Amino acid sequence: MEALKEEIKAEAYAIESNVETLVETTPTSSLILPILVTLLLILIGGFLMKRHSLISSNKRSFVICGLQGSGKTNLFHLLTKGKLPVLTVSTLEPGKGELKLSEEYSNQKTFQDIEILDFPANPKLKTLYLTPHLHANLNSVQGIIYIIDSSNFDTKSCHQAAEDLLELMNITEGKPNGVDILVFANKNDLFTSKKSSKIKEMLEAEVSKIYQLKLRGLSKVDLAGKDGGEEDNDNLDLATKDGKFEFQQLEGNVDFAQGNIFKDKWSMIVDWMYEKIVN
Ligand SMILES: Nc1nc2c(ncn2[C@@H]2O[C@H](COP(=O)(O)OP(=O)(O)OP(=O)(O)O)[C@@H](O)[C@H]2O)c(=O)[nH]1
Numbered sequence: 001m002e003a004l005k006e007e008i009k010a011e012a013y014a015i016e017s018n019v020e021t022l023v024e025t026t027p028t029s030s031l032i033l034p035i036l037v038t039l040l041l042i043l044i045g046g047f048l049m050k051r052h053s054l055i056s057s058n059k060r061s062f063v064i065c066g067l068q069g070s071g072k073t074n075l076f077h078l079l080t081k082g083k084l085p086v087l088t089v090s091t092l093e094p095g096k097g098e099l100k101l102s103e104e105y106s107n108q109k110t111f112q113d114i115e116i117l118d119f120p121a122n123p124k125l126k127t128l129y130l131t132p133h134l135h136a137n138l139n140s141v142q143g144i145i146y147i148i149d150s151s152n153f154d155t156k157s158c159h160q161a162a163e164d165l166l167e168l169m170n171i172t173e174g175k176p177n178g179v180d181i182l183v184f185a186n187k188n189d190l191f192t193s194k195k196s197s198k199i200k201e202m203l204e205a206e207v208s209k210i211y212q213l214k215l216r217g218l219s220k221v222d223l224a225g226k227d228g229g230e231e232d233n234d235n236l237d238l239a240t241k242d243g244k245f246e247f248q249q250l251e252g253n254v255d256f257a258q259g260n261i262f263k264d265k266w267s268m269i270v271d272w273m274y275e276k277i278v279n
């Protein structure tokens with residue numbers, strides 16, 4: 001009896017140690033790795049699908065872009081929800097929403113189903129989202145609203161805005177009749193704000209300067225078209241007269257307006273949009 005007990009004990013012990021060795025020798029990495037790879041593929045797939053859905057759209061749309069912290073997301077909320085957001089953080093991926101129509105227009109079909117897109121200002125994110133969106137949807141973009149913080153418009157921000165506009169116009173001017181742009185000088189409730197006429201003058205001078213550098217191969221602004229070729233992709237030659245750039249020489253209209261979205265001085269943006277939808 002005692003011998004049998006000892007035999008069972010020894011067998012149980014042997015099974016236990018076999019299981020332990022099995023667990024120890026099975027490399028956990030060989031299980032974790034496929035799980036990680038699968039998760040990574042799901043994440044990349046999800047990101048690409050989301051990016052694709054943000055980039056391609058057949059709907060008529062307005063694009064909001066411009067300088068960092070200029071009020072783009074606040075305007076996006078006003079246009080899509082009819083009210084200012086409680087708080088905004090710097091935009092990292094595009095926001096998409098439908099234009100909320102005023103009562104006057106709400107039952108008119110022409111004004112329905114218009115998409116509003118709020119793009120991040122960060123240069124890398126701009127290359128990731130805004131540029132491909134414009135290339136892919138130029139025909140459905142009804143207009144571009146470029147927002148500037150007019151209370152903080154110095155040489156540096158003027159240079160940045162001029163580079164941005166040059167890149168934008170080089171894409172939009174590739175389309176017959178171009179795409180209309182509204183440059184909105186926001187935050188004019190602040191006493192340091194500059195008038196939109198002054199901003200326009202500063203931008204024309206800066207664009208001329210950058211354009212001249214570009215012709216001499218000294219500017220980093222990429223004016224090559226989507227396919228990368230240089231020769232026939234420069235769409236801005238005609239807007240430059242005797243080395244001076246003028247917005248009014250472009251195919252598309254570039255309008256300037258000033259106001260602030262905090263104190264309800266932004267109706268000119270909506271008027272401009274309705275005008276573009278009708279035309
Ligand atoms: N004084 C004043 N401040 C404003 C006005 N519009 C927006 N702001 C403020 O400007 C800051 C930036 O506003 P956002 O709408 O987040 O700006 P944004 O352009 O989306 O910023 P990014 O996504 O970081 O590029 C916020 O603190 C707003 O409250 C305005 O008309 N007047």
Ligand SMILES: [Mg+2]
Nearest residue numbers: 072073090091
């Ligand atoms: Mg934002």
